[in-house]
Every structure is written in structure tokens, then in C-alpha cells.
Amino acid sequence: MKKSLFFLSTLSGLLLFAAWPTSPLMPFIFIAWLPLLIVADQVKTAPRFFGLAFWALLIWNSGTTWWMWNSTDIGTIAAIMFNSMLMTFPWWGYFHLKKKGKKIGYTSLIAFWMCFEYIHHNWQLSWPWLTLGNVFASYPDTIQWYEYTGVQGGTLWVLLVNILLYECWLSYQQKSFSKKKGIAVILLLLLPVSVSYLIKPSLTKEAVQDNIVIVQPNIDPYGKFNAGSGAEQIQLLLNLSKQAIDSHTKMIIWPETAMSIADWQNNISNNLYYQPVFAFSREHPAIHIVSGIETFKNYGREKATATAREAGDGSYYDAFNAAVHIRNGEALGFYNKSKLVPGVESLPTFLNFMAPVFEQFGGTTGGYGRSESAEVFSTGANSYVAAPIICYESVYGEYVGEYVKKGANILTIMTNDGWWGNTPGHKQHLAYAGLRAIETRKWVARSANTGISAVIDPTGAVRSSEPWNKMSTIKYAIPVINGTSFYVSMGDYLYKLASLLSMLLILLKIKDRFIKSKA
Structure with missing residues (x-):
């Protein structure tokens, strides 16, 4: 069991690394979190899960940002270790809250991860290089809708697809595969791409002299x-x-x-x-x-x-x-x-x-x-x-x-x-x-x-x-293009909603601890 869990954790890290720009294997991002979700369901203790999640994220960070070594060696080691640890906390929160039910668990994973990304864009140790939504940077035709959501929309897309695929895999394992879940996954994969092609601006050749x-x-x-x-x-x-x-x-x-x-x-x-x-x-x-x-x-x-x-x-x-x-x-x-x-x-x-x-x-x-x-x-x-x-x-x-x-x-x-x-x-x-x-x-x-x-x-x-x-x-x-997009006007609104939801979920966990201590 220990070996298989370590293998699954390693696989998650490798899939995340393999999908990252400028790799041609971007679609791997939609299954990259599945092994770690399996690990979360099979591990019994929080410290053990924290270690396995950290290992997966350490592989991802190391594989995608090792090049910093060329400018600073000790600094690169410190940055990769610290960033991997920070990324582990949203998963640690998910591990605890999934005990209250799947819906709350999955909601907490999405909310905590997006809240982490928002914090990582704005605090003094900001390092948003590995924001999940950045993974599509080499495939702009698939994400034209970023003019409405920014990269935060891409992060949400990745998390939702991974969670739905995991649910499909669980139902298949239990011999109760639901066609509705399968259709939902297909739609969630194809609709954003289809919308992207539909809304892509047509840039006609302008007679620009300047x-x-x-x-x-x-x-x-x-x-x-x-x-x-x-x-x-x-x-x-x-x-x-x-x-x-x-x-x-x-x-x-x-x-x-x-x-x-x-x-x-x-x-x-x-x-x-x-x-x-x-x-x-x-x-x-x-x-x-x-x-x-x-x-x-x-x-x-x-x-x-x-x-x-x-x-x-x-x-x-x-x-x-x-x-x-x-x-x-x-x-x-x-x-x-x-x-x-x-x-x-x-x-x-x-x-x-x-x-x-x-x-x-x-x-x-x-x-x-x-x-x-x-x-x-x-x-x-x-x-x-x-x-x-x-x-x-x-x-x-x-x-x-x-x-x-x-x-x-x-x-x-x-x-x-x-x-x-x-x-x-x-x-x-x-x-x-x-x-x-x-x-x-x-x-x-x-x-x-x-x-x-x-x-x-x-x-x-x-x-x-x-x-x-x-x-x-x-x-x-x-050419000169004036005006502002929806995303420019609204900013990181999805991140802010996720952060608010994260605070509510944390308060829920604190309340449960308080009630348990009184019992």
C-alpha cells in the first residue's frame, strides 16, 4: 500500500510537469490530479497525506522551474521547497473537510486552491508562475474566454474536470457508471473550447501606417x-x-x-x-x-x-x-x-x-x-x-x-x-x-x-x-485598440468569491471543532 500511494503521488507530480508550457502534452492537466485524489481517499492520517501531497507538488515545482538554478542555486532550492509546501495546504484542507461529505470536500478543494492562487498573486512572497490557468498558455485558441475570466477561469476548469473524471472513475470501479457523469465530463471538456472558437475575435488587416x-x-x-x-x-x-x-x-x-x-x-x-x-x-x-x-x-x-x-x-x-x-x-x-x-x-x-x-x-x-x-x-x-x-x-x-x-x-x-x-x-x-x-x-x-x-x-x-x-x-x-475587456473591468472576481467561500468553510470546521470539544 505504501509503495502504491507513493507511486500515485509521484504520478500526479509527473503529469503536472508533463502538461506545463511549453510541452505538447497539455491535455495531461485534466487527469493530473486524479492520482492525488485517490491518495486522499486511501490515506488514513493527515501527516501521511501531507507528505505524499508535498512530494507530488515538489516534483511539479522542480520539473517546471529548475531553470532558476542558473541565476541562484540556494535561492532556487528555497523557492521550490517553500512553494511546494504552500501548495500542499489547500490539499491538506481538502483532506480534512472531505470527511463531511463529497460535496463539501470537492467544494473546499476548489475554494482553497483558488484562494491560495489569489493570495500568491498578492502577498509579499508572491510567485504565481505555476497558477493552474497558465497551463494553456501555449494553446491560446482554447482559452479565448479568458477575456471574461482571466487565468482564474482556467484554474477552475482544470479542477472541475479532474473532480468529475475522478467521480466517473469511482463509479466505474463500483460497477455503477453513470452516463450522466460521462456526458457531463465531455461537455465540460468541449464546451469551453467550442465557446473559445466562437468568440475568437476576427482581426481584419487594417491599413496601419504607424x-x-x-x-x-x-x-x-x-x-x-x-x-x-x-x-x-x-x-x-x-x-x-x-x-x-x-x-x-x-x-x-x-x-x-x-x-x-x-x-x-x-x-x-x-x-x-x-x-x-x-x-x-x-x-x-x-x-x-x-x-x-x-x-x-x-x-x-x-x-x-x-x-x-x-x-x-x-x-x-x-x-x-x-x-x-x-x-x-x-x-x-x-x-x-x-x-x-x-x-x-x-x-x-x-x-x-x-x-x-x-x-x-x-x-x-x-x-x-x-x-x-x-x-x-x-x-x-x-x-x-x-x-x-x-x-x-x-x-x-x-x-x-x-x-x-x-x-x-x-x-x-x-x-x-x-x-x-x-x-x-x-x-x-x-x-x-x-x-x-x-x-x-x-x-x-x-x-x-x-x-x-x-x-x-x-x-x-x-x-x-x-x-x-x-x-x-x-x-x-x-493597430491601436481602445476600451477594456470584461476581465479588465472586473479583475480577479472568481478568486475573490473563492476566498470568501474558503473563509466560510474554515469557520464551519472551527465550529465543528468547538462543538466536539464541548461534547
């Missing part, structure tokens, strides 16, 4: 912050841009931290390294440059933010992984990355005592500062209103929707995925950008330092791309 140039400089991320090479990097970016632009170019997008010589935000326009950029802007006044940049901001003697660091003279300042908007004749616009990578770009306040440890495996003791909310880059002279999405932020559906609510009509993603090398990491990241295109029904222009840079249409299809490890540019005439 174009955007995306630059992929292919600079080694581990050497780009060397001040000695800063001028060469800027010249490379400008040369690539000059070769690609024409009289209809309205915007140039450079990748995350393309302008890598850090300076105070109020001094960027005077920085000697960046004078060629401003000279280029004067020569081409109709063109806007949207670029990643490293900056600082000084607060004087006041510790104005929780992330502010103390300088040697007693003043306080923040360091930012930022985006800058450059157009001749206008003041520079800045947006500071808000969704920061835990442990590397930010340290949760409750882990401040571990700052020296995080610094040793690639993190930062002080953490980056951040903007409080999404911002857009726009001007009346340009039809494009850009959402300056920096790297990791493109994994957050509701947050990207905030850019659109503020008027963005194009999603401009600046990223530097080269830290991980040529691994599944940068391919997954590109695929997730397609999810944001569907959710917002906006075009995506993605500039990646080492690749994959791409143009993605509002159906999630890649229209143009440049491969990994290639210096290149993309010039594309992107």
Missing part, C-alpha cells in the same frame, strides 16, 4: 552592469534602432535595464552616458523611446519608504528597476517596477532579519523601491499609450489590467530573461505574455534582451518574433 520598433540587443546580463561597457551598450541600442526605423515609426522599445548606468532620476537628462540617446531623440522628435533603466531617488533625511536605504551621509534613497519614457521636448516619465521578484528584488518585511542570507544567493539586502500602482506613458502627439510592464509583472493578470484601466492601448513588456540561459524559463515567460493579450484584448510588443522578443496579437497569437541569443529588431505596424 509602426513600433522592438530592439533585442543580446547583451550578456551578467556583464551589462559594468560601467566601462555602458557607453558601448547605449551605442549598440541606438545603432540597431537607427537601422530599423522609418518615417512611420512612432515608438522604440528597449528591454529591461537597457539603460544600465544607474543615476538619480532627476539627473538622468544630464548623465553623460545617455547624451547620445537624447541627441537621437532630438533628431527624431516624433519617436518615443520606452526603455528599462536603473535609477535612484533621494529623500533627504527622511526615510520616506519602507525600502529606503541609508546613505553614508545620513540621507535616504531608493533604488529602482524602472522604465523611462523619452520624447524630445517633454519631461522624462518614470515608472518603477511594482511587482518585484521575492528574495532577489525585494525582501518581505517579516524576513528582514535574513537579509544577509538573501544577499549571498543573489538577492538584495535593502530591496528595490517600487511604484504604488500601474502607470502609463502617453502624449497627445502619439496614438500609442504604452503600459510599461517590466519583466515579472507580465505574469499578473489583474495588475496588467490596471494599466489598461488607466488608458493603455498597447502592452509594452520589457524583460531580461537571459539570467536563466537557454532553458524553458524564457519560453514560459513569452507564453504567459499571450495570456495578457487575451485577457486585455490588446496587442503586446515584447522587448527581451536576449530573446524572445515578439509581437503578439489580441488573440494570443505570436505575429512576429526573434529567436533566443540573436541580436535583432522587429518593426511592426500595430
Whole structure:
């Protein structure tokens, strides 16, 4: 029995891993939880089930995110172990509540898992990379309805199909197979896909003259912050841009931290390294440059933010992984990355005592500062209103929707995925950008330092791309699409409903414990 349970737990982990982008085995996701559901029904004790569920989730996490090792070894081990443990808690809650009956049990599994995903999108150790709804990222034609539900709808779909299939398997084992259950499974599998094809927008070719140039400089991320090479990097970016632009170019997008010589935000326009950029802007006044940049901001003697660091003279300042908007004749616009990578770009306040440890495996003791909310880059002279999405932020559906609510009509993603090398990491990241295109029904222009840079249409299809490890540019005439989708307007409403239901279920369990203790 112990061996068979361990095998089933292992099988669940392997199926989850096999289904994940960019694998062609995505349909495995609809049976991936079945072995773990069997384990939950056969294990007698909660600690034993917790261990088996943790093992399955550890396999999934390790198989899909091992590539983080290329940027931080100890950090990767800590992240994978911790994330696997967090994912085990919704299953642990299901194990306890299923004793009250199947309906309550299955409801608790759905509610607890979706509540976990919602928390994992919004707390200080946020890591939503393995949100279940992300699994369909490589198959956008099947999830066009994400414009109404976002990835949370995909999570719900996966859980419901697995639960119904498990019920069909149980009834078959008991020789009481119900045709109604079988039909329900088939409908639940086929209806969302059918609806997806029916509602997929028809993107007719528009006579668009204005174009955007995306630059992929292919600079080694581990050497780009060397001040000695800063001028060469800027010249490379400008040369690539000059070769690609024409009289209809309205915007140039450079990748995350393309302008890598850090300076105070109020001094960027005077920085000697960046004078060629401003000279280029004067020569081409109709063109806007949207670029990643490293900056600082000084607060004087006041510790104005929780992330502010103390300088040697007693003043306080923040360091930012930022985006800058450059157009001749206008003041520079800045947006500071808000969704920061835990442990590397930010340290949760409750882990401040571990700052020296995080610094040793690639993190930062002080953490980056951040903007409080999404911002857009726009001007009346340009039809494009850009959402300056920096790297990791493109994994957050509701947050990207905030850019659109503020008027963005194009999603401009600046990223530097080269830290991980040529691994599944940068391919997954590109695929997730397609999810944001569907959710917002906006075009995506993605500039990646080492690749994959791409143009993605509002159906999630890649229209143009440049491969990994290639210096290149993309010039594309992107239509402007205004307005907001249902999902952008409503946000993560399914997650919020699931979280409310989770609280009610937990209160129910507490009430039962209280009554039992009084008996």
C-alpha cells in the first residue's frame, strides 16, 4: 500500500510537469490530479497525506522551474521547497473537510486552491508562475474566454474536470457508471473550447501606417552592469534602432535595464552616458523611446519608504528597476517596477532579519523601491499609450489590467530573461505574455534582451518574433485598440468569491471543532 500511494503521488507530480508550457502534452492537466485524489481517499492520517501531497507538488515545482538554478542555486532550492509546501495546504484542507461529505470536500478543494492562487498573486512572497490557468498558455485558441475570466477561469476548469473524471472513475470501479457523469465530463471538456472558437475575435488587416520598433540587443546580463561597457551598450541600442526605423515609426522599445548606468532620476537628462540617446531623440522628435533603466531617488533625511536605504551621509534613497519614457521636448516619465521578484528584488518585511542570507544567493539586502500602482506613458502627439510592464509583472493578470484601466492601448513588456540561459524559463515567460493579450484584448510588443522578443496579437497569437541569443529588431505596424475587456473591468472576481467561500468553510470546521470539544 505504501509503495502504491507513493507511486500515485509521484504520478500526479509527473503529469503536472508533463502538461506545463511549453510541452505538447497539455491535455495531461485534466487527469493530473486524479492520482492525488485517490491518495486522499486511501490515506488514513493527515501527516501521511501531507507528505505524499508535498512530494507530488515538489516534483511539479522542480520539473517546471529548475531553470532558476542558473541565476541562484540556494535561492532556487528555497523557492521550490517553500512553494511546494504552500501548495500542499489547500490539499491538506481538502483532506480534512472531505470527511463531511463529497460535496463539501470537492467544494473546499476548489475554494482553497483558488484562494491560495489569489493570495500568491498578492502577498509579499508572491510567485504565481505555476497558477493552474497558465497551463494553456501555449494553446491560446482554447482559452479565448479568458477575456471574461482571466487565468482564474482556467484554474477552475482544470479542477472541475479532474473532480468529475475522478467521480466517473469511482463509479466505474463500483460497477455503477453513470452516463450522466460521462456526458457531463465531455461537455465540460468541449464546451469551453467550442465557446473559445466562437468568440475568437476576427482581426481584419487594417491599413496601419504607424509602426513600433522592438530592439533585442543580446547583451550578456551578467556583464551589462559594468560601467566601462555602458557607453558601448547605449551605442549598440541606438545603432540597431537607427537601422530599423522609418518615417512611420512612432515608438522604440528597449528591454529591461537597457539603460544600465544607474543615476538619480532627476539627473538622468544630464548623465553623460545617455547624451547620445537624447541627441537621437532630438533628431527624431516624433519617436518615443520606452526603455528599462536603473535609477535612484533621494529623500533627504527622511526615510520616506519602507525600502529606503541609508546613505553614508545620513540621507535616504531608493533604488529602482524602472522604465523611462523619452520624447524630445517633454519631461522624462518614470515608472518603477511594482511587482518585484521575492528574495532577489525585494525582501518581505517579516524576513528582514535574513537579509544577509538573501544577499549571498543573489538577492538584495535593502530591496528595490517600487511604484504604488500601474502607470502609463502617453502624449497627445502619439496614438500609442504604452503600459510599461517590466519583466515579472507580465505574469499578473489583474495588475496588467490596471494599466489598461488607466488608458493603455498597447502592452509594452520589457524583460531580461537571459539570467536563466537557454532553458524553458524564457519560453514560459513569452507564453504567459499571450495570456495578457487575451485577457486585455490588446496587442503586446515584447522587448527581451536576449530573446524572445515578439509581437503578439489580441488573440494570443505570436505575429512576429526573434529567436533566443540573436541580436535583432522587429518593426511592426500595430493597430491601436481602445476600451477594456470584461476581465479588465472586473479583475480577479472568481478568486475573490473563492476566498470568501474558503473563509466560510474554515469557520464551519472551527465550529465543528468547538462543538466536539464541548461534547
